[in-house]
Amino acid sequence: MSAPWYKFGLFGDNVSLVVAFVIGIGFGFFLERAGFGSAKKLTAQFYLTDMTVFKVMFTAIVTAMIGVFYLGWIGYLDLSLIYLTPTYIVPQFAGGLLLGVGFVVGGYCPGTSCVAAATGKLDGMAFLGGILAGLLLFGELFPLVSGFYTMTPLGRVTLPEFFDLSYGLVVFLVVLMAVGGFAGATQVEKWMAAKKGVR
Amino acid sequence: MTTLTASPPADLRAATTTAARTAHPYMNPYLAGLGLGLVLLLSFVVMGRGLGASGAFTAVVATGVNAVAPEHAKANEFYAEYLGDGTTSPLMDWLVFEVLGVFAGGLISGALAGRVRIAVDRGPAITDRSRLILAFFGGGIMGIGAKIARGCTSGQALTGGAVLNLGSWITMLMVFAGAYALAYFVRRQWL
Numbered sequence: 001m002s003a004p005w006y007k008f009g010l011f012g013d014n015v016s017l018v019v020a021f022v023i024g025i026g027f028g029f030f031l032e033r034a035g036f037g038s039a040k041k042l043t044a045q046f047y048l049t050d051m052t053v054f055k056v057m058f059t060a061i062v063t064a065m066i067g068v069f070y071l072g073w074i075g076y077l078d079l080s081l082i083y084l085t086p087t088y089i090v091p092q093f094a095g096g097l098l099l100g101v102g103f104v105v106g107g108y109c110p111g112t113s114c115v116a117a118a119t120g121k122l123d124g125m126a127f128l129g130g131i132l133a134g135l136l137l138f139g140e141l142f143p144l145v146s147g148f149y150t151m152t153p154l155g156r157v158t159l160p161e162f163f164d165l166s167y168g169l170v171v172f173l174v175v176l177m178a179v180g181g182f183a184g185a186t187q188v189e190k191w192m193a194a195k196k197g198v199r
Numbered sequence: 200m201t202t203l204t205a206s207p208p209a210d211l212r213a214a215t216t217t218a219a220r221t222a223h224p225y226m227n228p229y230l231a232g233l234g235l236g237l238v239l240l241l242s243f244v245v246m247g248r249g250l251g252a253s254g255a256f257t258a259v260v261a262t263g264v265n266a267v268a269p270e271h272a273k274a275n276e277f278y279a280e281y282l283g284d285g286t287t288s289p290l291m292d293w294l295v296f297e298v299l300g301v302f303a304g305g306l307i308s309g310a311l312a313g314r315v316r317i318a319v320d321r322g323p324a325i326t327d328r329s330r331l332i333l334a335f336f337g338g339g340i341m342g343i344g345a346k347i348a349r350g351c352t353s354g355q356a357l358t359g360g361a362v363l364n365l366g367s368w369i370t371m372l373m374v375f376a377g378a379y380a381l382a383y384f385v386r387r388q389w390l
Contacts (some may be wrong), residue, residue, distance in 0.1 A: 004247030014368075015365075019245055019297045024300020025307065026238035027250050032308035034231035039320040039334070041225070043319075043389045046382035052228045057357060059232025060239060064361035067240035083248040085359060087350045087366030095348025096355075096370040098340055100377020105385055106337015107320065108219045108346060109352040110252035114298060115305030122327075123334040130338020131253070135260040137339070138346045142277035149347060157201065159363040172362055 001078040003071065028115050037115040039107025039123055046104050049192045051185035058178040069171050089152040106130060223312040239361060246293070249358025253345035255298035256290040257281055263275075265289075322389040333388055338346075 002008060006016055034056045035041040043051035071077035103109055108116055108127045116124025142149070160167045225231070242249055261281035267273040272278040281289045289295075309315040321330040345351040348370045349360065356374060359367020 003244045005245050007247045011342040015245065016293060017291065019298035020293045021303075023238060023242050023245070024297035024302075025304035026241070026300075027235070027297070028301035028304025028306075029308045030226075030231050030234040030238060030304075030313075031301070032305040032314070033226040033234065034228060035225035036303060037314065040322065040389060042275035043382075046378045047386065047390060052225075055228035056232040056235060057360075059229050060236035060357060061360045063233050063236025064239040064243065065363070066283075066372070067236070067304075068243055068362060071244065077244060079313040079362075081247045082243055082362055084362060084364045085354065085366060087364070087369070088349065089366070089369065091367045092348045092355075092366045093373055095344045095346070096373025097349060097377035098344025099351060099370070100379075101381050102337045102339070102341030102344055103352070103374065104337075104378040104382050105388075106334050106341060107388075108334070109341060110256065111250070111298075111301060111351070111353040114252065114301045115318070118302045118305035118308035119315045122317065122319050123321065123330055126331040126334040127338035127341075128256075130340075131256050131342040131345075132260055133335070134339035134342025135253075135257050135346065136264070137254060139257075139260060139264065139275060139277050142275060145347075146276065154365065157365045158375070159365055159368060162365045174363070184260075195222045 001075060003077045006080045007078070007101055027111070028118070031112055031115045032119065036112040037119045037121060037124070039116065039121070042109075042112060043104055047192075048188050049196075051189055054185050055182060058181060061157065062175055062178045063119070065171055067172060069167065084156050084179055087154040087156060087157050091149055091151055094148075221313040224312070235357075236361070239358065243362070248293070249354065249361065250297065251294045251350060251354035251358065252298055252301065253342065253351040253354065255292070255294040256342065257346070258292050258295050261289050322387065324387045324390070330388060333385070 003013070006019075011019070029035070035052060036056070041050060042053055045053035068077065068079065068082070072079040099109070104112075106127045107125060110131055113124045113127040113131070117128055138145075159165075160170045163170075226234075239249055257279055257380065261272065261278045264275075264278055265282055272282060306315065319327040319330055321327070341351065348355055349366065350370070352374060355364075355367040355373035360371055
C-alpha cells in the first residue's frame with residue numbers, strides 16, 4: 001500500500017493546496033469541454049433531448065470506480081483511507097430532492113456554475129450568488145433544523161457493505177447499468193429528435 | 200444561447216460575435232467523462248478524497264459571517280465547524296483551492312474553444328431578467344440541498360458514486376427524481 005500519497009505523508013498541507021488547485025483545473029476543464037458551462041445543455045437532460053449529463057457523469061463514475069477497485073485489488077491504494085461522507089438516509093433523500101429541484105430551476109449545480117461564471121455566463125454568476133444566500137439562510141436556521149439534519153445516521157457505509165454483496169459484483173452491476181443506460185439514453189435522444197421533426 | 204440585450208461596448212460586441220462564429224463544438228461526452236473520471240481517480244490516489252464544490256462556498260459564508268459577527272458565528276454549530284479553533288482561516292481549505300482551480304480550468308477550456316462571452320443562457324420564451332432571478336433562486340435551493348445531503352452533485356453524485364457510498368447513491372437518485380419531477384413546471388425557462 002502506498003496510496004493515497006497524502007495520507008502516507010508524501011507531502012504536507014501546504015502542498016496539498018497546490019494539488020487542490022491543479023486537480024480543480026482538470027475538473028473545470030473537462031466540465032467546460034463537456035458543455036456543462038451552459039444551463040440549456042445541462043437542463044436538456046431533464047427534457048430528454050440531450051442526455052450528455054448522464055453520459056458524462058456515468059462515464060466518469062465508471063472510470064474512477066474501476067480505477068479505484070483495481071488499484072485497491074492489486075494492493076496499491078488503501079481504500080480504508082479514502083474519505084467517505086457518512087450516510088444519513090432521510091436527510092439525503094430530502095437534500096437530494098432539493099438539489100434536483102434547484103438544478104432544473106437554476107440551470108446549474110455548484111461545480112458547473114463556477115465554469116459558467118468563468119466563461120462569462122451572467123446566469124452562472126447569479127446562481128453562485130444564490131448558493132451563498134442559500135448557505136447563509138441554512139446557517140442561520142441551523143439551530144432549528146439540526147435535529148432533522150442528523151436523523152437516521154448510518155455512518156461510513158458502502159453499497160457492497162449495506163447489501164452484503166462483494167465489491168467486485170457491485171462494480172460489475174454498476175458497469176452493466178451504465179452501459180445499458182448509455183444505449184437507452186442514445187435511443188431516447190433519437191426518439192425525441194424524431195418527435196421534434198414530426199411537429 | 201442568447202446574448203444580453205443591454206448593449207455591451209462595441210469592441211466587446213465585436214469580440215463576442217467573432218467568438219460565437221468560431222466556437223468549437225463540445226467534446227464527445229464519453230471522452231469528456233473519461234477525462235473527468237481520470238481527474239477524479241487522480242484525486243483519490245493523490246489525496247484520498249474526491250472532488251467537491253459546495254463545501255468551498257460554505258467556507259466563504261462562514262468566513263463572511265465570522266467577519267461581520269464573530270460571536271454569533273462561534274455560537275452557531277454549523278459555522279463553528281468550518282471556523283475550527285480560529286488559528287487558520289477556513290479559506291485555507293482544500294476545497295476552496297480546488298474550486299479556484301475549477302474557475303481557472305473552465306476559463307482555460309472556454310478560451311481555447313472560443314466559448315468565453317458575456318451572455319445569459321436561457322430558452323427563447325423567458326426574459327434575461329426572469330432567468331437571472333430563477334438562477335439565483337435555484338442556486339439558493341441547491342445551496343440548502345447540498346448542506347442537508349452533505350454534498351452536491353460533485354461531492355455526492357460523482358465522487359461518492361464512484362466509491363459506491365450508500366448515501367451518495369441515495370442523493371444521486373433523488374437529484375434525478377427531483378429534477379425530472381419539476382422539469383415540466385419550469386419548461387418555459389428552457390424550451
